Amino acid sequence: MRRFSVLALLLCGTAHASDADDLAVALKKARQWTARGQVEVSVFFPPRTLPTRTAAALPAVPFRPALLARNFTVTRSEGEAVAGRPSLRFDLIPKQGAAARWSLWIDRVWNVPLAFEERMPGGTLARRAAFVKVNGALSRVSGQALPPSTGLSAALKTALPGLRLPAGFTPVAARARAAAQEEAQGGTEITLSDGVNVLALIVAPRNVRPAVGVASVRVAGAGGVRFVWLVGNLPDAALKSALQGVRQVDESGLGTFTAAADSNR
Amino acid sequence: MSQFESEVGDAELDALFAQAREPNEADAGAAERFLAGHRVRVARTQAQIQTRPLWVRPRIPAKWLAAALASAAVIAGVGVLRPSLAPGDLPASAAYAAYQDALGEGW
Structure with a gap:
């Protein structure tokens, strides 16, 4: 049997x-x-x-x-x-x-x-x-395979200590946010993927109002106060839980990835 | 020359005016009666107001009461809404726009 x-x-x-x-x-x-x-x-x-x-x-x-x-x-x-x-x-x-x-x-x-x-x-x-x-x-169609993101996970771990990625998600792309984007004055945008679903992880100088699928936390950055947003189709508790342990951000380690992403655009 | 001037001389007119300007005893009596009655009426009105409930006493004019209530409503509204009106916070659409960028083209 x-x-x-x-x-x-x-x-x-x-x-x-x-x-x-x-x-x-x-x-x-x-x-x-x-x-x-x-x-x-x-x-x-x-x-x-x-x-x-x-x-x-x-x-x-x-x-x-x-x-x-x-x-x-x-x-x-x-x-x-x-x-x-x-x-x-x-x-x-x-x-x-x-x-x-x-x-x-x-x-x-x-x-x-x-x-x-x-x-x-x-x-x-x-x-x-x-x-x-x-x-x-x-x-x-002239579609291309999505570029690999070797080393981005380690860089993100260093940049945002305490971040607990939701189950199955891994960082796959990073790019610098344009200064004109919603008066963002810079910042970094990281895409997380589980193979199909995506989440947007944003480090920005301004906070965003809470809403369905939007969580944010205030952290200490090298140049002063920064805010980390996590946006996507996950229950709010899962989004908040991912950011719960984040206290500080060091974006310098992500610079290589954002520069590479910009040159490809 | 008018008919009045012909009937009443200047001297008589002066005497009449002088008599009218000087208060006499009859005037004082009339005034006293009026004042006594007035005091009684005021006292009665005050007594009625004191016995009314607080919210119907006409001490504070209704327009002042309305203005005070409106001010209180504005202050309470600002107090409640202030967190969402914080000038530093971006609207949730900024977060959705970032998510939209990650979704792929055509959505």
């Missing part, structure tokens, strides 16, 4: 790995090929006046397959037709933490995405994009 259980577990694990691999292949293809037509895009977080609009192609989701495979359980199932095209559905459930979960509908023939859906842990829809009409052929 125990042997069967072990075998079942192994098979189950293989199936998940296989589903994740299949998804990775589709996402890799989507960097070069995309469907076009009419897409309905709805965004409920971050909140906006008009949540739904139409577009000619699916919006970009900065998937990072290695992180995705580490942080999510990927399950493939039969998907309903999207804009009349048969699809495979991939559900991405976070292995730990309170991150949002995703569903992707991949075209059975083209093997590129036809729809995305992001749901909060409670099931509320955060974002959705789906084709309502699809052109007859794929279009070529």
Whole structure:
């Protein structure tokens, strides 16, 4: 009986790995090929006046397959037709933490995405994009793999001692904030990713008012008082908990990364 | 020359005016009666006011009361709203804009 259980577990694990691999292949293809037509895009977080609009192609989701495979359980199932095209559905459930979960509908023939859906842990829809009409052929795109961020984790740890990154998230990009940005007078913006979801971690000279998905803390910086904001689709308690232990910031260590990010823009 | 001047001479007029300017006993009596009555009326009014409840006593005019209440409301409002009106804090839209930058294009 125990042997069967072990075998079942192994098979189950293989199936998940296989589903994740299949998804990775589709996402890799989507960097070069995309469907076009009419897409309905709805965004409920971050909140906006008009949540739904139409577009000619699916919006970009900065998937990072290695992180995705580490942080999510990927399950493939039969998907309903999207804009009349048969699809495979991939559900991405976070292995730990309170991150949002995703569903992707991949075209059975083209093997590129036809729809995305992001749901909060409670099931509320955060974002959705789906084709309502699809052109007859794929279009070529000049997408590139996202650049690696070697050394950024260590630099962030030094820059913000006491920061406890939410489960599964790791820093993937950093850039300097433009002085004109909301009268920000400088500052640094770091993107955290768990493979699908992103969080924005900002070091700024001014504080931001608390809101849904926005937490901030006042810290001591080299040039005086600084504020650290954490913004994203996580429960407020998780955002606050991440910043709870932060008392000071030293942005000098992040300078290399922000300069590199700027030169690529 | 008018008919009045013909009937009353200057000397008689002067005497009449002098008599009118000088208070006589009848005047003093009338004044005393009036003042006594006035004092009684004032005392009665005061007694009525003292027995009324505080909020209906007409000591403070209603317009002053309204002004005082309006001032109190403004002070209380500023006190409650001050944290969100702090000039140094950016609106939450600044945080959402930063998040939007990280989401990827097209959202």
